[in-house]
Amino acid sequence: MSVQREVIEQIVEEEEDENGEENLQTVGNAVGEPLGGDGEEVPAVEVEDGEEAGTQADSLDDMARLQEPQEKENVEAAVVDPVEENQNDSAEKAEQLKTENAGNSTATVKVVLVPEGHVMTVAFAIGLSIQELKRHLASELRVPVEVLQLSLDDKVVEEHQSLMQLGIRPHSSTRMEMSSTNPDSHPLRPLRPPQHNSMPDVITVRVQTDEGVFKEVVVEIERPSQQKTFLGGYRHRLTGAEYHHAAVQTLPKKRPDRGVAVFSRDSQTVELKSQVQQCPVNVSTQMTGIGCYVSCVNDKLVSPGKYITADEYHNRRVKAVICLQSFARRWLAQQAVDQLRRERTRRLAWLELQEKRRQEEKEEQLRDRRQRWMNPQKKEDFNLLYNALEKWRSEEEQQINSSLRGAERKNALCSLLEEEVKLIAAIGRHRVTMETNNYDKVIQNFLNKSAAPYQWRGADGRLIEMDTQFIIRARELRDLYNNISLFTVNKEQRIHFLMTLKHTVMECECQLTRDIVDLIDREVDLMTRGLKARSLEGLRQRICTLFLQYIKTPAFNPNVAKLLKVPQNPNQLKNDMFLCRGCHRYLRSASFTASASGCLSRMCKHCTRLNNIARPRDDFTLYKNILRRLRDEEQSLNNKATFPFLLQVEDIQYLIEVLWESCSALNGSSDLFNLVFVRWERQRDWSPWNCILLSKEETKAHLELEDVHQTYEKTFIRGVKHKHAMARQHFSQIPVMAKCLNSHLSAPQGN
Incomplete structure (x- = not known):
């Protein structure tokens, strides 16, 4: 068998x-x-x-x-x-x-990379385990095996299972999903070149x-x-198509691995090579002999020098290196010191420049203040004069009260009162002169505003101007008024201007135009009789006044209606008239000053100015400068800042004089020219309960602090917090400020 x-x-x-x-x-x-x-x-x-x-x-x-x-x-x-x-x-x-x-037997496994959606197709033996499939895919994707996770029908498969145990039959195909447990460090991306994606x-x-x-x-x-080596082929002459040999299309068959490291004989033997070289110049040596004499004049006697051991040579090299390093380090140290010296010089120069700039700014302010004293041109300049007068009167009165008694004191006070009255009268006369001199400027500004064209920025950034028929009419009237106001022209030009004015005003028939025409005829008649120009100044001034009244009438100049203080429509005055407690007149809201509470003051601006001249005689110029600088800085830091624009000059005066006592919180400097308001905590918006009054030199150092609670002492911080509490209590009585205070406390901190 x-x-x-x-x-x-x-x-x-x-x-x-x-x-x-x-x-x-x-x-x-x-x-x-x-x-x-x-x-x-x-x-x-x-x-x-x-x-x-x-x-x-x-x-x-x-x-x-x-x-x-x-x-x-x-x-x-x-x-x-x-x-x-x-x-x-x-x-x-x-x-x-x-x-x-x-x-x-093999089966086709299509692996979908989650979440990229790339598909990898692998022919895999169904008898092998999922662990071996993971190893193969990890080597293809170049990621660790531990981070790979395979799932079939939304269920994670175990590593010891095989494809046969999962129900996959031979020569069939299945679809599995693979994801990475650590997608941040090891994402799943196929390493296949993009040109092979369609294959x-x-x-x-x-x-x-x-x-x-x-x-x-x-x-x-x-x-x-890798790119295959080109082993030859053929190219079509007409189409240019290349035909390669079969060896180019197939890789050589791999030999089976026998599990034993085998080395070739070429890697175990050394290849020797001999090469003959010839010197470029032939050299010969000639010795003295019979029949041949060689001179020894140029010969040299060479004697051996001192033998140097390896340790001696090494020590000499070490000393040379140390010497070289010492010189190099000295040069580097000199460079570093020079750099520090240059930085120190630049820093000192910058500090000197800043100090010089502050001094120049202060001198400019004092020079401007002195110029306003000597030649006042604005209403604020006269407030400065009255403030200086009040300071002088207070000092004189204090000196009289401290040095004199009885009748002598009363006599001195009466003399002081007479001098004060004289100074007030002098200031008043100067004010009347200033208003007279500025009358022409005020009229000219009014006419220029009425004749100004509409302006706006286009999409390309260019300034666009537009003229309407009313603007053109206002411009013609302005030019005609400027011609009529010229009294130094000759007789022919004056008559030409008067005739032009007469034809212009005769377009509308009313009492005003008839008066202007009568005055023009009278001046022309007097000029023809040879009357001197000095005798006609009053008549010419009346013509200019009536023509200005003609220009300010909206019926003749419609574009001037927007510049008049009293509107032509009575409905606009219905809810915009308020009673002044000083002069007992009904005026518009523009004649009153708005406070931080949002309510109008009880007296108009004119009565307030008269009251300031008569009693307190305060000068708010310095407080206005501090408020203006505060608004500019907060606007640059946060364009949605609220509190600096709600406060008025009187509120800034209260903060400086009452809360901060008109001095710096750090060094106690009382120079108002050099004091500014800054944030206490720079991460929060400015407010009366988040501010500190410092000098300009201290401002920059304070704003560079990250945490003020760790920098300043507890006593100083406690004093600042007390002032903030007083400011919060004072401004919380104002409805508008109280509303902003509640919204500010409920909002998150920081900019």
Whole structure:
């Protein structure tokens, strides 16, 4: 029985070898196709060793199943039926062999990379575990195996399971999702070049195993990153298509790994090479001999010097290096010191420049203040004069009260009162003169405003001006008024201007125009009689006054209506008239001063100015400058700042004089020219309860502090907090400020 069994196995092996060779030839014919008909190159198809072995094994199994009837007939003719025990053993071995062959079969696994959505297709043996699939994918994606997580049908698969246990059948395809547990450090990105994205990863080859029998084999395509070497080929002269050899389209077959490190003989031997060299110049030596004399005049006697040991040479090199380093470090130190000296000089120069600039600014303010004393031109300048007068009167009165008693004191006070009255009268006369001199400027400004065109910025940034018919009318009247106001022109020009004015005003018939025409005729008549120009000044002034009244009438000059203090429409005066407690007149809201509470003062601006001249005689110029600078700085830091624009000059005066006592919080300087308001905590917006009064020199150092609570002493901080509480209590009585205070406290801190 054993001999017959050996004969049968030998026959089966020979048939399997023949069928295997035919199968491999069929696969080779299917894979190695020639170039396409259009001259394009067909992509190379490469089969890995494991996949090729699996494909061959599947082909052999199919051939064996096809030849089972023939083998059984041959065996039945030559072999006698085995015993029942041998039949059971053969059944178990056949079942085991069938399971092993099924485990070696491959299946197409499409792996979707989450969340990128890229798809990787791998031909994988269904008998291997998920852990081995992860290793293969980790090597392809160049990420650690631990971060990979595979899921099938939204369920995470375990690593010890195989594809067969998951229900995947041989030669089938499945879809699995793979994600990274650490996407930030190890994201999943395919390393395939973008030019290969359109090519398939796996193709199916139909192989003929027997006559009329075909089998579909799954072949995975490899795409090596290196460029294949060009081994020759052909190029079409007309189309330019290139045809390569078969060696270019297929990679050489890999040798199986035997598990032993093998080295070639070339890497174990040394190659020796000898090369002959010839000097560029031929050299010869001649010695003294019989019949030949060589002079020794130019000969040198060379004697050996002192022998230097390695330690001595090393010590000499070390000393030279130390010397070199000392000179280099000295040079570097000099450079660093020079840099520090230059920075110190630049810093001192900058500080000196800042100090000089502050001194110049202060001198400019004092010079401007002195100029306003000597030649006042504005209403604020006269407040400055009255303030100086009050200071002088207070000092004189204090000196009289401290040095004199009884009748002498009363006599001195009466003399002081007379001098004060004289000074007030002198200031009043100067004020009347100033108003007279400025009358022409005021009229000219009024006429220029009425004749000014509309202006706005275009989309390209250019300034656009537009004139209307009313603006043109106002401009003509302005030019005519300027011509009539010229009294130094000759007789012919004056008559021409008067005739032009007469034709202009005669367009509308009313009492005003008739008066102007009568005055023009009278002046022309007097000029023809030869009257002197000095005698006509009063008449000419009356003509200018009446014509100015004509210009200010909206019926004749419509564009002037927007500049008049009293509107022409009575409905506008209905809710805009208020009673002044000083002069008992009903005036518009523009004649009153608005306070921080949003309410108008009880007296108009004129009565307030008269009251200030008569009683307190305060000068608010310095407080206005402090408020103006505060608004500019807060506007640059935060364009939504609220509190600096709600406060008025009187509120700033209260903060400076009452709360901060008109001196710096740090050094106690009382020079109002050098004091400014800044934020206490720079991260919060300015407010009366988040401010501090400092000099200009201290402002920059204070604003550079990150945390004021860690810089200043607790006593100083406690005093500042007390002033802030007083300011909050004072301004919380004003409704508008109280509303802003509540919104400011509820808002998050910081800018």
